[in-house]
Amino acid sequence: MTRPGGGGGHPGAAPSLEKARSFGPSLRRLLGDLSDYRGRLLLVVASIVASVTLTALxxxxxxxxxNLLFEGVIGSRLPAGITKEQAVAGLRANGDNTFxxxxxSMDLVPGQGIDFSAVGRVLLIxxxxxxxxxxxxxxxxxxLNQVVVGTIAALRADVEAKIHxxxxxxxDKAARGDLLSRVTNDLDNLSQSLxxxxxxxxxSVLMVIAILVMMLTISPLLSLIAVATVPLAVVATAMIAKRSKPHFVSQWSSTGKLNAQVEETFTGHELVKAFGRRAEVERVFDIDNEALYESSWKAQFISGIIMPTIMFLGNLNYVAVAVVGGLRVASGQLSLGEVQAFIQYSRQFTQPLTQIGSMFNLMQxxxxxxxxxYDVLDEQEEAPDPANPVTPRSDSGHIEFENVxxxxxADRPLIExxxxxARxxxxxAIVGPTGAGKTTLVNLILRFYDVDSGRILVDGADxxxxTxxxxxxxxxxxxxxxxxxxxSIYDNIAYGDPSASREEVIAAAKASHVDHFVHTLPDGYDTVLDDEGGGxxxxxxxxxxxxxxxxxxxxVLILDEATSSVDTRTELLIGEAMANLSSDRTSFVIAHRLSTIRNADLIVVMEDGHIVEQGTHEELLDARGAYYRLYNAQFTAAVE
Structure with missing residues (x-):
């Protein structure tokens, strides 16, 4: 939606994102925002390191x-009263070398069963x-929750300040629904992802390191088998992530575009119904919704392949470790407890790799x-106020345009x-055809836009x-x-001067003929309105x-077609109030209904960004120029 009341020459809506940009710079910038909480982040890292270490042990x-259980079972099967060395010699004499x-390799006593107290102590540890x-x-x-919530709150505050x-x-060029999607949906999604x-x-990363260290202390050979598929997993994850990233960017771009379309349609739902464009609106919605569906489906499906791929490679590892580990237990090179621990480590080793792979989905x-x-935060801001601003010596409302x-x-001149x-x-009064630059002229007074050349003087100050x-x-x-x-109606009027007393607010309401219809409402000035003025x-x-x-x-008072929505009687009443209000202040009135500006001290006629005529109502009619043609187009044509 473009800004209402703008003169000609406004650019179109901003294009949506099509290509994925570099993942690294955006991630580094995000980590930079998190570094504001580096103290808590260090505590988070320390807590996770300690937690992972305990889990790995x-x-x-x-x-x-x-081992205690297994050695107890084996020891109970051996004859009591002999040493372990004697038992081993007897087994070898019987040809049972493997057993x-x-x-x-075991720490057992022949004839002695399971030491349940020792097992209990180990389990308590x-x-x-x-x-x-x-x-x-x-x-x-x-x-971490404090870090993320604080970071998002700061980022949301930065976006809010940036918007202002x-x-x-x-x-003028940004779709309002897309901008709202960026500062709401995208911020919420970023918070959840973090x-x-x-x-x-x-x-997961620390767990991989800790488990790898523990596996190496048990068996380097089994560790080599366990990590053999890691490079394959890394390559597969990188390839899949690279293919899914553009679809994630497209997903959120499509979300913003769809929100913009829905917001625009809901805002103008009366026009949609009045012009019978429901089918067209639904068709456009279906197209945008289908685009969002396609990008979302592809993003989730492609990134979702990562986890089953890593799980498959992990299962291959599990089988290889179980087979080789069993052989090494049988040969006495490893104990059953060590192999059991190693198998558990191998499963835990695969799990964090799987989690890392699945995290790429959310990270992307x-x-x-x-x-x-960041696109919003990186937009060029309006020029800052001067370091040493000037202040007009008076407050009389003398406005002067000098060769503005x-x-x-750049390629489309408007005002030259x-x-x-304006004394x-x-x-x-500023009149002229649509697109002549009338609204632009008064927007320049407020510095909603800065002039390209020339200057505007306010009581002698540039x-x-x-500021x-x-x-x-x-x-x-x-x-x-x-x-x-x-x-409430009262709050909306008081917005003009929050420090005003209730008597002053009601006086302004009476001056503008609000007081009359307010008393017809059940709650009077406390009647609550929505942002569209429903009611x-x-x-x-x-x-x-x-x-x-x-x-x-x-x-200085600027009225941009301020009476366009009121009836003729109310327009006359407002005209009288405006005359009183404008008696000691400068006012600019943009009007298409020329009957409302007959008493203006000066009427300026604009065409194509230039002033073609200026004078009083009678002077301009006598000149029979552009104003005369506009005036006759309204009244003579109406009579005919």
Missing amino acids: APRILGDAT ADMVN VLALYLGSALLGWLAAYL RLPLSYY QQTISQLLN SGVASAERI SFRYR NLSLQ PGHMI AAQM RDDLRERTGMVLQDSWLFGG VSAGERQLITIARAFLAKPT
């Missing part, structure tokens, strides 16, 4: 319990290790959302070498050398399209916005 110690090698690991994991999750620093030209990936990713989605957020030129697009003078207390706040505090504006905020008519909404301008008591 547990299987090895649990293997001791397995003899296995018994020789393992329980303590797992409990400690869980507590440290909970601490890491708690701290962006020039109006950005909103919460789900950082902890698991750190935990999160970084794609981060890129869209402006264009929305325009000069105009204090005068009403300046507007470009003033925007100082400039706009002197100016009140009523737009052609009235805009109300969600809240009051278009003309009544316009009156509320005029009351808001009345309350602000500006030095």
